[in-house]
């Protein structure tokens with residue numbers, strides 16, 4: 001295995017690869033020798049543009065993760081297209097705002113949508129991946145959590161923080177339970193990262209609301225997250241398991 005291509009031979013399913021962080025992860029994995037499986041929800045154009053950039057060594061799968069069977073369909077399609085899958089990056093996510101003054105129906109719908117995409121779909125995919133990994137000698141899971149799940153979150157986006165806290169806890173349970181089967185699982189917990197999700201927040205609340213409490217005074221770039229994820233997927237990192245990797249410019253220090 002080459003020093004520059006430490007992920008050679010690894011097929012990695014990346015959800016939400018049509019978004020800012022997911023696309024950066026796919027590009028980085030590919031550069032390090034992996035075969036990424038690009039998942040997207042609605043944005044076929046961005047997913048296909050990404051596939052085009054990689055020059056063929058990739059696959060592309062659509063699935064709506066807000067549907068109850070979305071993650072199961074994604075796993076089935078990805079497995080039949082790829083054969084063996086060595087790792088999953090649960091990166092797809094949404095961040096909606098809902099006030100305590102909202103109507104009960106809107107409040108309930110917001111919580112349910114957020115949990116469905118950010119947590120239930122990831123849990124379903126973990127379940128399917130764990131069965132596959134156990135049968136094939138192991139695998140890796142990286143779950144994209146958030147600083148919001150660690151320190152609590154804003155009044156108008158409480159569901160988002162709760163989904164990410166749940167995802168971090170799921171990651172720890174997997175790490176404790178399946179290590180003997182050759183499975184490791186970690187979470188990455190970014191603060192703000194410069195993507196559409198962050199730009200949407202800045203458009204609503206202003207940049208100071210995003211970076212004001214970050215000691216280094218800036219958001220992270222998607223490439224920083226991608227570099228870390230690729231590192232965490234290296235087979236040589238045999239002992240990283242269960243940890244949450246904070247990437248927040250010092251805005252939450254544990």
Ligand code: NAP
Pocket residue numbers: 015016017018019020021022039040041042043044063064065066067090091092093094095117144145146147189190191192193194195196197198
């Ligand atoms: P983004 O640019 O908005 O991308 C979100 C991705 O999730 C897209 O690929 C989108 O696919 C996919 N997705 C959303 N709803 C979906 C659905 N119902 N079915 C299938 N796919 C769906 O966001 P990002 O900033 O890259 O965020 C990626 C991850 O990092 C998320 O889990 C987010 O919570 C987390 N995170 C982000 C930040 C930040 O500041 N940006 C900070 C901490 C954590 P389509 O567009 O194709 O539908």
